[in-house]
Amino acid sequence: MSSAAEQEAVAEGERPAVVVNGARRAAPPPAVPVWPGTSMPLGARFRVGPDGVAGTNFALWAGGAEAVELCLFDERGRETRARLTELTHEIWHGFVPGVMPGRRYGYRVHGRWDPWTGARWNPAKLLLDPYARAVDGAKGNDYSRLPPEVYGHVRDWPEQQVADTVRDDRDSAPYVPKGVVVHDDAPDDEWMDDRRPKTPWADSVIYELHVRGFTKLHPGIPEELRGTYAGLAHPAAIEYLVKLGVTAVELLPVHQFAHEDHLLRRGLRNYWGYNSIGYFAPHAGYAASGTTGQQVGEFKRMVRALHAAGIEVVLDVVYNHTAEAGELGPTLSLKGIDNRGYYRLQSDARRFADYTGCGNTLHVVQPHVLRLITDSLRYWVTEMGVDGFRFDLAAALARSMHDVDMLSPFLAVIAQDPVLRRVKLIAEPWDVGSGGYQVGAFPPLWTEWNDRYRNAVRDFWRHALPDVREMGYRLSGSSDLYAWGGRRPYASVNFVTAHDGFTLRDLVSYERKHNEANGEANRDGTDDNRSWNGGAEGDTDDERIGALRRRQLRNLLTTLLLSTGVPMLVAGDELGRTQGGNNNAYCQDNEISWVDWGLLEEPGWKALFDLTSRLIALRHRHPVLRRRAFFSGRAQSADGLRDLAWFTARGTEMTERDWYAPAATLGMYLSGRDIPGRDERGEAILDDSFLAVLHAGDRPVRFVLPGPPWADRYEVVVDTSREEQAGAPGVEHRAGAAITMPARAVLLLRVVG
Numbered sequence: 091m092s093s094a095a096e097q098e099a100v101a102e103g104e105r106p107a108v109v110v111n112g113a114r115r116a117a118p119p120p121a122v123p124v125w126p127g128t129s130m131p132l133g134a135r136f137r138v139g140p141d142g143v144a145g146t147n148f149a150l151w152a153g154g155a156e157a158v159e160l161c162l163f164d165e166r167g168r169e170t171r172a173r174l175t176e177l178t179h180e181i182w183h184g185f186v187p188g189v190m191p192g193r194r195y196g197y198r199v200h201g202r203w204d205p206w207t208g209a210r211w212n213p214a215k216l217l218l219d220p221y222a223r224a225v226d227g228a229k230g231n232d233y234s235r236l237p238p239e240v241y242g243h244v245r246d247w248p249e250q251q252v253a254d255t256v257r258d259d260r261d262s263a264p265y266v267p268k269g270v271v272v273h274d275d276a277p278d279d280e281w282m283d284d285r286r287p288k289t290p291w292a293d294s295v296i297y298e299l300h301v302r303g304f305t306k307l308h309p310g311i312p313e314e315l316r317g318t319y320a321g322l323a324h325p326a327a328i329e330y331l332v333k334l335g336v337t338a339v340e341l342l343p344v345h346q347f348a349h350e351d352h353l354l355r356r357g358l359r360n361y362w363g364y365n366s367i368g369y370f371a372p373h374a375g376y377a378a379s380g381t382t383g384q385q386v387g388e389f390k391r392m393v394r395a396l397h398a399a400g401i402e403v404v405l406d407v408v409y410n411h412t413a414e415a416g417e418l419g420p421t422l423s424l425k426g427i428d429n430r431g432y433y434r435l436q437s438d439a440r441r442f443a444d445y446t447g448c449g450n451t452l453h454v455v456q457p458h459v460l461r462l463i464t465d466s467l468r469y470w471v472t473e474m475g476v477d478g479f480r481f482d483l484a485a486a487l488a489r490s491m492h493d494v495d496m497l498s499p500f501l502a503v504i505a506q507d508p509v510l511r512r513v514k515l516i517a518e519p520w521d522v523g524s525g526g527y528q529v530g531a532f533p534p535l536w537t538e539w540n541d542r543y544r545n546a547v548r549d550f551w552r553h554a555l556p557d558v559r560e561m562g563y564r565l566s567g568s569s570d571l572y573a574w575g576g577r578r579p580y581a582s583v584n585f586v587t588a589h590d591g592f593t594l595r596d597l598v599s600y601e602r603k604h605n606e607a608n609g610e611a612n613r614d615g616t617d618d619n620r621s622w623n624g625g626a627e628g629d630t631d632d633e634r635i636g637a638l639r640r641r642q643l644r645n646l647l648t649t650l651l652l653s654t655g656v657p658m659l660v661a662g663d664e665l666g667r668t669q670g671g672n673n674n675a676y677c678q679d680n681e682i683s684w685v686d687w688g689l690l691e692e693p694g695w696k697a698l699f700d701l702t703s704r705l706i707a708l709r710h711r712h713p714v715l716r717r718r719a720f721f722s723g724r725a726q727s728a729d730g731l732r733d734l735a736w737f738t739a740r741g742t743e744m745t746e747r748d749w750y751a752p753a754a755t756l757g758m759y760l761s762g763r764d765i766p767g768r769d770e771r772g773e774a775i776l777d778d779s780f781l782a783v784l785h786a787g788d789r790p791v792r793f794v795l796p797g798p799p800w801a802d803r804y805e806v807v808v809d810t811s812r813e814e815q816a817g818a819p820g821v822e823h824r825a826g827a828a829i830t831m832p833a834r835a836v837l838l839l840r841v842v843g
Contacts, residue, residue, distance in 0.1 A: 122172035127185030129178035133221025134271045136191050145187035146271050151458050153431045157200040158182040192382045194226050194268040199427050205255045208430040208439035212242045215262045218423040222269030224383045225346040225371040236351040237265045242421035254417040272383045284394045287402050289337045291580040292718045297336035299661035301376045306684045318378040319388045323395035335706035338402035346371040348413035353677050356609040361679040365413040367422055369466040393475040402477035409463045410486035415449030416442040445486045445523035454487050454500050468509050478514025485528045486521040530571030540582040547586050548620035553786045558753040567654035569720045582655035586646050592673045594663035597621045598642040604671030615674030644810035648836045651705040652782055654717055664702040666695040697813050714762040714777040726764040729799040733764035741794025754787035779841040785831040797826040802843035811835040
């Protein structure tokens with residue numbers, strides 16, 4: 091029978107002492123049987139092994155390592171270690187009988203410590219499995235700082251210029267996240283009934299949202315589900331998305347991520363999640379059901395609920411860098427497994443190459459790194475049910491050795507992969523390195539965030555475009571960027587705002603960023619906002635300015651949803667959500683970032699939601715607004731009618747001279763008679779024709795409506811000069827008549843004769 095002291099030690103997670111040659115020493119851990127297992131698949135895979143014995147196969151690629159220890163943790167956090175002795179093609183592997191789903195684990199990897207050559211092995215640091223399907227949080231981490239134990243080097247070494255070269259031998263296990271064994275092949279009858287919406291690109295309307303921020307304050311979601319995957323799956327959340335009319339949600343990062351030390355020390359947290367550490371694991375902080383594997387099922391149920399409502403799920407993914415930062419960052423996973431194999435290093439191998447602005451860049455041209463990324467992508471499609479991906483700083487992934495290369499291994503693998511080439515692929519087509527701006531350069535299969543659309547629309551509505559030609563290209567699908575290699579107008583993901591930058595309301599309320607709450611003396615965030623506050627900075631009681639701002643919001647949303655290409659909205663913009671002028675709220679996990687659902691109770695913001703929903707519905711009804719091919723601009727019939735025509739305020743067609751001059755007024759005619767392609771039955775696609783008139787001037791203007799062959803009469807469909815749209819539709823104007831365009835307004839007219 092053990093002594094009381096031994097029982098107390100066990101309760102505290104320590105091994106009882108034994109007497110050896112008269113000296114008290116910690117008892118060795120119990121032996122863990124490790125069978126050879128298999129080198130594939132990578133990660134921890136529960137299965138029934140030889141002779142019907144259940145257990146888990148562990149496999150870790152660790153090129154250059156001298157030894158690998160598997161570390162298993164029980165419910166009390168007690169650690170048991172076992173050497174993996176089998177090595178196949180640089181993959182260390184073994185099957186451990188009796189290890190069941192829910193068991194937490196990590197690795198300790200042995201090798202040389204020589205930062206000067208890029209070698210940073212340190213077995214004192216517990217490492218997260220890159221293939222972990224679930225991650226459980228760090229025990230004892232109060233999120234006030236990152237403990238010094240999580241760094242591979244001595245962080246407080248007095249000679250700071252060489253601090254990262256002195257190894258820290260303190261154990262990091264109590265402070266770092268652990269992987270969790272998950273039963274990947276567990277039957278799920280509900281999941282088997284899932285049906286993907288498979289919405290065509292041209293028909294898509296994307297809604298960028300944050301799982302936590304969208305649901306945290308929603309009054310219709312039970313409090314215990316707010317901020318979680320289950321909250322987004324709740325009928326109240328889905329009802330709103332369906333009423334709005336969007337076809338896809340683009341979720342800000344949901345891969346397991348970590349918080350940066352500099353934020354924790356300021357009492358902040360990483361809110362956006364662009365700090366990934368687990369590419370297979372749903373972020374545990376968004377799970378309502380538990381963090382020892384339950385988050386996987388909860389995420390799947392969320393996807394299934396959205397699919398049942400006809401809504402696709404696109405993930406914003408961060409494969410360009412990890413949460414381990416540069417040489418002064420923590421050692422959590424890849425840095426300790428094989429630093430030289432996973433990361434791009436400079437010619438001075440002690441330093442990390444940084445094309446991301448986050449301290450490190452994954453070395454995607456390495457086969458094992460490329461496999462990690464593509465295995466992760468396939469897993470989220472085939473096992474978790476997602477419908478596509480938006481790749482953060484995608485240009486960094488397309489770099490071969492140093493330069494961005496559209497024939498890079500990453501892009502080549504995606505193009506030929508039978509799973510990945512069939513899902514939605516969205517590039518953020520730039521990084522922070524030399525030559526990293528690649529808008530319009532990605533190959534077919536890819537769509538791109540089109541920041542030139544964003545800039546042109548912002549500049550037009552603040553009346554700052556040097557010429558109107560840029561606006562014409564952006565409204566009609568950006569053919570100057572995408573009409574090559576078989577690409578289509580839907581290669582352009584059009585947006586006016588994104589998570590990064592001002593909200594739409596702040597875009598018309600602030601001319602300067604106000605990021606003081608971030609604790610960086612307002613130095614963070616872009617200064618190139620292309621915003622206009624209407625006459626006062628921030629909130630104002632001046633109703634004249636308030637009305638002008640709401641009109642500008644209507645103009646921006648109407649322009650976005652009438653443009654050719656794929657529109658992307660940001661959650662809350664349709665409600666007038668504000669961040670108080672903060673254009674870099676990446677660390678604001680609070681009311682600054684969360685959607686304020688109380689705005690729906692205010693008439694002005696409810697009217698903005700109604701207009702947005704109405705415009706999306708209009709887009710869904712009319713194929714002329716979501717074309718699958720670029721406009722030709724040529725006459726398609728003897729009467730001279732063209733599929734696209736542009737008009738000045740005089741009612742005359744734009745000339746080359748007009749295009750190269752600044753203009754506050756632009757008329758765009760879209761013919762529904764000349765839509766290329768056929769419907770599913772092989773019939774010609776016919777639609778109404780429309781004239782959109784955009785006027786950014788601060789005074790009303792006389793606009794002459796084009797006559798035959800363009801139209802005989804026009805009917806008003808949308809008039810953004812009106813707060814409420816109920817009285818606008820049905821008003822008719824004779825072609826050739828001169829109408830008064832109100833200051834700063836969009837008029838959408840349907841051809842009725």
